[in-house]
Amino acid sequence: MFRTIELANELTWYSTHTSQDGNMRHPVDSPAWETIDDTWPCFASDPCNLRLGLAANGFNPFRNLSSTHSTWPVVLVTYNLPPWKCMSKENLMLTLLIPGPKQPGNDIDVYLQPLIDDLNELWRTGVEVYDASSNSTFNLKAILMWTINDFPAYGNLAGCCVKDRYVCPACGLKTCSERLKFSKKNVYLGHRRFLPMNHTLRKMNSWLNGAEETADKPRIISGKEVRLACEEVENDFGKKKKMGKERKI
Template structure:
């Protein structure tokens, strides 16, 4: 559909074992130079067509960014970050943030021209097949966000660009670096050289340059992109092992309960710059990429560090100076917090208040009123009774919301079964706000209601 606008994509063959891409100097190789596996599948039915084993689809950044300046409408909006109206105390655009200002301070030549572009990158996986009987498969899109635009445009569909489509039966893990190589090469070119671009607003040509400020992921994706594993006792990527979690004896999960004092240390709350992180990784020998080495770990993993690889974003010329290199996606955090609190209160199948959790409370010596009494599980104050749950369901069925605020919450509530299901991530945020403002105020004790409001 977009090929005639010079906005097509490039197919890059990849090793089936994720060792390397057939790209750059290796684009003409017939076999992987690491595992010697052929880049093509064996021909079937006597055919002569060669079918690659794995294909990375790469949508180049440069022509898509140039198009934003070729339109007089979008070219004017691309300068919003400089001409914005600042409302004191309101953070509505990344340009208000400290990281944006710090970047401009470190690179004044780049910041001098307001047409220079600042980008964000979001990475996540999803199953493309909805049929439950089909083979489990996931695909990993890499999405580009343009922060020069107003906040009312930068998060809209027409201005969110898919850059990479990483094919994988499962998540690529630390092999994600292999597939990011063409993206990193183009980002380096856009920073060091730039490209001549026509500005339809001023009707002049200029050298367009771009910089990547950060990546956005959910918490598991953060480990793949940043290189610091988000599993285990040193999962916190801010303190990087200075505060170690304790493992719960029954749930076998990492728990930071009682260790919050450590996070109040200003030294731990300030993220180390890239050059400090690079020095931390300099003395670590990492296993090579590829599926055969996916279970291998560097020496000292789990004891002095949890590095699984050095992220390829450090290859960017400005990568060492970035403080906020990787961010956690707010949407996933909202949904997870809502699910954990809400389903625990209504005692659904997704509740976190399980028998094992009660046993862990006893092992930690807290909340004695919730200890298991043999096989008897005492009822918690925050659990809704059947009558209270019925009242909540009826209230949701009567709830009316403005158009565009959320989807129809009525369909998520099953009065006959007293169940809630099928809520989307945005619905969770809206639903939590409405419940805290009315339903829980009527149903819960004052102290529990206050705790929920604070959350």
Template structure:
């Protein structure tokens, strides 16, 4: 394809005609990709202390595809069973600040935003002010990045079949104006978690490279040249929130999203009714969120025949959630059974390794697309 495009352009053009030449141009720009071999059972990544192993240290599965019992092919030339693609984020952030326009737009939330008490941008939210109050040194630097991470499964073969599920992990920069931060140009693909089966609860194994870079950007920062100010500065970054659908919410957070306690706000105080015929749980205690004087609380015939006198529980703070999950110790991997405990938490999410995670008011958000879709389906026909 590269050679064909080169022939279509005028003579003596500088378009690379091979993949090797194209990589020589892209890699110095910070657009390289790291291929990290992974255990086929999602136990570990073959990096750091496991880099030179040929089998998984936990389950013993082979790292490479087997071509036969008597194959003499060296391990270096044999393809891996599963490999993770990681696009390093630090070099990409550095490249963004070398562009004068992008370096100026990064400061928009502090210098160009209209602050009148209206909610137009994440910078107007209480979460943004909480970070500024908890970490004043971070908040005073307008060029420190506030990122949103999101992940979901998709079939890369242009079909709606669920037989293959590859999980991309994306980063969005919330420093930018609202008309730019959701543009394709500024959304960064950081991880490509391979299929064909989703990692599920073991997604923490594949998030390790990203979390390590995020911890580095928070603890030490990275020296970056700002083309707009024409000076070096130490750039830091924070994960503002995570956005996913409800299934991804359960995988990333480690909360049980099925059964009697599926509500992540009410948790063990969830009001549910188990339908015996269809073997499903339905949740009918929504009147607890209404004010105490609301007339719907006393309408028996319109609901379940009772008067609602209970009050909904407030969401748990970050410290309270961390106290519930800090002692949960599980072994990640498909071959390991989940511990038989009464806890509604399946694991301690890897995001708790970030020093600031427990101080955030809103750590996980549900995407609007699925909520709107399910809400519209539930409306009566006359609406």
């Protein structure tokens, strides 16, 4: 990307175009971008370092509703570029194309491993890159800011629970859920907890579940808490071999 003078200049566009009125027009104005700048100032000091997003999801390439074929593209988005270019198809990097006919499920880790290795190298040591705008080489680093996917794919990529009682990745064990007796399904309540304490909807018990909402919104779980909770979890990766039924003699 840095081999083209025009594109090399646009990859540092964000460094001089932050919002001045408090409105978010680009990821550079987001809290996530600010957190990266505050946490890793050495990385943020070089405007050429890349900020990436990873998008993954399955689709049916045959446009046939009777077919269950699922193909999974994995795309990297470069947020250094201006908003009218960072999402244009010529600037999206198709890093993986996982073929069907079935979705990879939790085995997507196997396909993602080479990409993860490359991203780790870009983050830890960087790579030497030629910059056409300055006619010189520099050490390019990159950081993965977030992933973009729907909720089921989020469970495969992040390893989070997306079923049963505690499905909210932010609330964790404080997820407000209830099991319906007759339909045998979980419903998720407690959305009024996120409203201000004096909001009128908190007191409208007859409209909702018949109870007034007095609880405060739960605290969002931090990444460190998630890591500590998963330290002692043992995973048995890979597909399990199905045992055939024993033949009766």
